[in-house]
Amino acid sequence: MIKIADLITPSRTACDIDVTSKKRGLEELSELIAASDPALPAKTIFDKLINREKLGSTGLGNGVALPHARMDGNEAATAAFVRTREPIDFDAFDGEPVDLLFALVVPEHFTDEHLQILARLAEMFSDAAFCKQLREAADAETLFRLLTEWDA
Numbered sequence: 001m002i003k004i005a006d007l008i009t010p011s012r013t014a015c016d017i018d019v020t021s022k023k024r025g026l027e028e029l030s031e032l033i034a035a036s037d038p039a040l041p042a043k044t045i046f047d048k049l050i051n052r053e054k055l056g057s058t059g060l061g062n063g064v065a066l067p068h069a070r071m072d073g074n075e076a077a078t079a080a081f082v083r084t085r086e087p088i089d090f091d092a093f094d095g096e097p098v099d100l101l102f103a104l105v106v107p108e109h110f111t112d113e114h115l116q117i118l119a120r121l122a123e124m125f126s127d128a129a130f131c132k133q134l135r136e137a138a139d140a141e142t143l144f145r146l147l148t149e150w151d152a
Helices: 024-037 042-055 111-126 128-136 140-149
Strands: 012-018 057-059 070-072 077-086 098-107
Touching: 012 024, 012 070, 012 140, 024 042, 024 077, 042 070, 042 098, 070 111, 077 140, 098 111, 098 128, 111 128, 128 140
Parallel strands: 012 077, 070 098
Antiparallel strands: 077 098
């Protein structure tokens, strides 16, 4: 079973980023992932995430979004997490704006693994007390620790 700690790094965790739209949020996440993996260009990641959003919003509700995509070129599942300074409109099914965004990029051949990771993330972010801790975290280091300790 893949753990959250296997997906994310401190350099792919950001706190209180200033974005005003879903598009900018996805661009920020794409850039965080691309910065740590030269095989994954930010524009390609962004295009994949945006195309997935066109199929239906990945806004889970309760201020959380899980943008995700399958891509050629990466060998392992990779993720980035951002908390926005102000909530942004994400077309979430509950109509609420989003301030917690966890992006997941998996290899094209990851089908079962992709679904297992998304189910795990949905379980993590459905925990209201946990989301409250993320919203109250002082910095990116604390966000990273909370995320990686959740399933430790």
